[in-house]
Amino acid sequence: MDIAKYEGKQMNIISEISKYSDAMKESIIDKLRKIAEKGAMTCPFCDEKLILRAGDIRGVHFAHIRGKTCLESSAYDTYSNQVKRESQKHSVIKELIYDELKTQEKIKPDLKVEYGYKEKAKENWKYYPDIYLNKNGKEYAVSIVTNVYKIGDENVVKVIEKRNKYFTNKGLEIVWFIEDRELADDLSNRVIHLWEAERNLTVKTNADTQWDQFLLNLIMNYSAYDLFEVLNYHKRSSLSIDVRSLYYVHSVGEEITFSVYRLILDEAKAPFRAFAVNEGYKMNISKALLIQDAIQLSDHEHDSKDKELFRNKFISNLKDFELKRQQEEDKETKYVPYQDYINIQREQATEQIKNEVEYWVSNDFDVVEHKYKLERFTINSGEAKNLFFFLKRYRNDLNDYGFNVLMFKKLARQALGAISEAPTREWLVEIDEL
Numbered sequence: 555m556d557i558a559k560y561e562g563k564q565m566n567i568i569s570e571i572s573k574y575s576d577a578m579k580e581s582i583i584d585k586l587r588k589i590a591e592k593g594a595m596t597c598p599f600c601d602e603k604l605i606l607r608a609g610d611i612r613g614v615h616f617a618h619i620r621g622k623t624c625l626e627s628s629a630y631d632t633y634s635n636q637v638k639r640e641s642q643k644h645s646v647i648k649e650l651i652y653d654e655l656k657t658q659e660k661i662k663p664d665l666k667v668e669y670g671y672k673e674k675a676k677e678n679w680k681y682y683p684d685i686y687l688n689k690n691g692k693e694y695a696v697s698i699v700t701n702v703y704k705i706g707d708e709n710v711v712k713v714i715e716k717r718n719k720y721f722t723n724k725g726l727e728i729v730w731f732i733e734d735r736e737l738a739d740d741l742s743n744r745v746i747h748l749w750e751a752e753r754n755l756t757v758k759t760n761a762d763t764q765w766d767q768f769l770l771n772l773i774m775n776y777s778a779y780d781l782f783e784v785l786n787y788h789k790r791s792s793l794s795i796d797v798r799s800l801y802y803v804h805s806v807g808e809e810i811t812f813s814v815y816r817l818i819l820d821e822a823k824a825p826f827r828a829f830a831v832n833e834g835y836k837m838n839i840s841k842a843l844l845i846q847d848a849i850q851l852s853d854h855e856h857d858s859k860d861k862e863l864f865r866n867k868f869i870s871n872l873k874d875f876e877l878k879r880q881q882e883e884d885k886e887t888k889y890v891p892y893q894d895y896i897n898i899q900r901e902q903a904t905e906q907i908k909n910e911v912e913y914w915v916s917n918d919f920d921v922v923e924h925k926y927k928l929e930r931f932t933i934n935s936g937e938a939k940n941l942f943f944f945l946k947r948y949r950n951d952l953n954d955y956g957f958n959v960l961m962f963k964k965l966a967r968q969a970l971g972a973i974s975e976a977p978t979r980e981w982l983v984e985i986d987e988l
């Protein structure tokens with residue numbers, strides 16, 4: 555153990571001797587050993603006498619006298635070993651969180667806050683959370699992870715997995731805080747790229763369950779669409795609606811802030827990634843750690859705003875998505891909507907008539923000659939066609955010749971009784987229907 559009670563204060567032997575130069579260390583250790591032998595240094599947990607050992611294997615440390623080791627001190631040792639990999643910020647962040655929670659403990663009679671190793675020492679746990687919480691019988695394991703940049707390390711992944719399993723089996727809800735952030739988010743693609751360990755550091759809170767409800771409602775209201783596809787997320791596996799959160803903690807001096815990221819984990823295979831439910835937002839310590847029925851860990855107002863944003867984004871994307879899908883379908887089937895088809899036909903017909911009219915004007919169409927041929931049933935198909943377009947275009951000018959459309963319709967009907975040539979008949983029918 556690296557700590558002892560000395561003259562009413564706690565002494566950490568490692569930081570104590572680090573105050574001295576290498577040349578002086580040996581004599582300082584020697585002096586402290588003599589002080590301990592006289593019974594001046596005691597166990598902070600059980601008050602038994604401690605001795606100072608400076609063995610090669612374990613370095614300088616305090617120990618109970620043979621056979622008298624207490625449970626708390628061995629829990630402390632287990633815990634110290636466990637946090638060896640953490641950065642110096644780890645204990646700073648832990649103490650700030652502990653102090654904030656302890657303040658609440660004073661005014662909340664059904665809240666208990668304790669260091670994990672102290673609370674569970676008697677049960678001789680294999681791992682301890684940094685902080686243990688008990689709110690009205692519900693227990694929480696709060697832990698801080700630092701050195702996140704090393705988190706790709708397979709050992710860390712296993713360690714976190716083991717602790718998650720261990721605390722869950724003990725019936726504790728797990729809360730992880732990650733120091734700073736190695737966050738690699740790409741919000742244009744709504745993706746958060748993760749370390750494998752970060753998958754295991756996600757937490758499920760009440761706010762996440764409310765997000766599940768919100769998303770399920772949205773999916774139900776727009777059941778013809780794939781939520782992830784509409785939001786341009788390139789999913790690699792079929793995702794179920796299970797929103798989880800990642801909490802990053804950032805410390806500057808005595809101040810820490812939390813940021814919360816909500817996400818849905820994608821395939822459990824490298825490279826690890828998740829669908830970004832929100833863009834992430836910051837919270838101060840008192841809001842994040844406020845305990846009501848559970849640890850708050852969320853800003854209700856901010857989450858409401860995020861839900862509004864999510865819905866708006868989804869609906870605006872839906873319009874683009876629908877348009878794109880329509881265009882793709884059109885491309886595939888060469889499908890033209892019926893009204894467009896009619897318009898195109900009409901345009902082509904108008905163009906054709908215009909050409910025909912120009913033809914007659916330049917060629918001096920002789921309506922009298924054509925009427926004569928029609929009466930005698932000697933009109934051919936080309937002449938019948940020209941006559942049709944002339945009548946259609948210049949029906950108002952027929953008076954100049956003493957003719958009218960009815961006259962031509964009657965003649966066409968009579969000709970139909972005498973002419974058997976199909977192409978001619980077709981134009982005669984057109985004239986009859988003018």
Ligand SMILES: [Zn+2]
Nearest residue numbers: 597600624627
């Ligand atoms: Zn002890």
